[in-house]
Amino acid sequence: MNAEYLMRRVFYSLLAFMVSVTLTFVLLHLMPGDYLHSILPYLAEKNPDAARMFREQFGLNRSISEQYFLYMANVIRGNWGYSFLYGQPVLAIIGEKLRWTLVILFPSTVLSIIIGMAVGAYSGWKNGSKTDLSVLNFMIFVGAVPSYWWAMLFILIFGFHLNLFPLGGYVSIDALENGVCIFDVLRHAALPIAALTISSVPGTYYLMRNSTLQTTGEEYVLTARSKGLTEMEVLRHHALKNAMLPMVTVIALELAQMITGSVFVETIFSWPGLGLLTFEALRVRDLPLLQGIFLIDTLMVILANIAADFSYPLIDPRVKVGENV
């Protein structure tokens, strides 16, 4: 691997992270009303001393530039401030919520990749056939339905009318006595995972279909056919491997979309992850918490991109990092 290329990637990632820190800082601090005003509206008039102490404790009385550099230094040191809403370190809250988000985000990403790729490859391979067209039309429809509507339909049908799954939350009430049971959590996670998966499958499907379509015209496919291999063998051993290559970068990009989807899905299912936390933080204007969430979102996307960049040459030996990439 090329050291210069690696350095450049890391530098740009760092820059992107810095920009997002600056951006969120500036925006969040320009927001109307400070925290004191929103939790104790009349404190400043009734008890100026208490208000002053409060502002000092949270650093709200310092100049903006001072707050900015302080924040930068703290972010790098891993001290992401204290949440106004929870009164706990932001990183600790995010760490706990991130786990819950990953509980639904990870399976739905894997599922949507597998389903999207399998159906996409088949559809692209059978390009123009009746099956391909009906699958394509179906996927256009599925992709056009917003994630929040899938979530709500799932609750309505499977939770409310069929009573197969719980309506929301992450454990049943008997967890108070018996402790959290993994199967109980999975039962609660099933619908959110299904909603997230179904809303991200069409994206993977389109790209895989296009990618497979392109390989059908390649000469190695022609060679494989002329060797007398069956269609299935050609697809599995020759076309598929090459069609899967561009998917690596796409999957990384899809993460940002999954984060968006999880805000809606988690809010609707009251799933205690980052999405629901975003919603709560927005409602009470919890500045440090919001900054933390944005930073972690950005970090996730950056890491996914870097991982994609570096896994590419591992998958495709023809590509060496640093050469024409």
Next chain:
Amino acid sequence: MSRKSAFSVGLLVLGAYILAAILSSFITPYSPTGLVGRPLDDPSEAHLLGTNDLGQDIFSRLLYGTRATLIIGLLGALLSVSVSTFVGLVSAYYGGGIDEVITRSVDVMMTIPTFPLLLVLTIFFAPSIFVISGLMGVLGGTQGIRIIRSQVLSLVEANFVYGAKAIGAGDLRIMTRHILPNVLPLATVKFVFAAQRYMLMGVGLGFLGLGDPSVVDWGQMISRAYYNGGFALGLWWWLIPPGIAVTLLSVALALLGYGLEEEIDPRLKRSAAI
């Protein structure tokens, strides 16, 4: 469905929505915000879809809601496509330092997740449909810059551009008269897909409680029905219609974009029956 019929169906449904948005005050006698009946009335002849918990007519709210959703989607898309076309065009045409700066900035911007940023910005500027569509346009515009830029890059080297330069045409003239018309088909397809995405996002913001409080929109309708009893009491006529309305419009725009794609990429025409 073939691309041609997809295009016609999409256009037809979109047209119906636009008509509903324009004519909503003629179709329904009730004001969407007026308290015109008993709360939580079942569907009847007077109130086609019943009334909500405040006694507002759900059918007229549904009709008027078309306006906000269409404005957000179309305006946001128009802005974002204009931004990406303009910046992409300038970047690719002039090249050099300007191109470098723009490309690098886009690289950096692309890694920042737009939706969380949009949430904060919406709170910051106070939610109004014009602010929301403006923000979506500017934030979403960065995504399209690359695509337009690469299209223009191949055009800049075209013979007709060299020809225009040779007879002494100015930069502005070349960009607007010679390059822009060749980028427009691509921009149109981007516009339709962007409109679909922003419309869904606008309704989503309404659902999250970040909608414009002064207008009737489907997101707020869904949210109200979901949290104020429409869901728990099983009043499907309250919860389902706005959801169906969003989905149908979104499907129509998807079909329209899918049908248009063929026009810009003739290779798709050849690929069998599609």
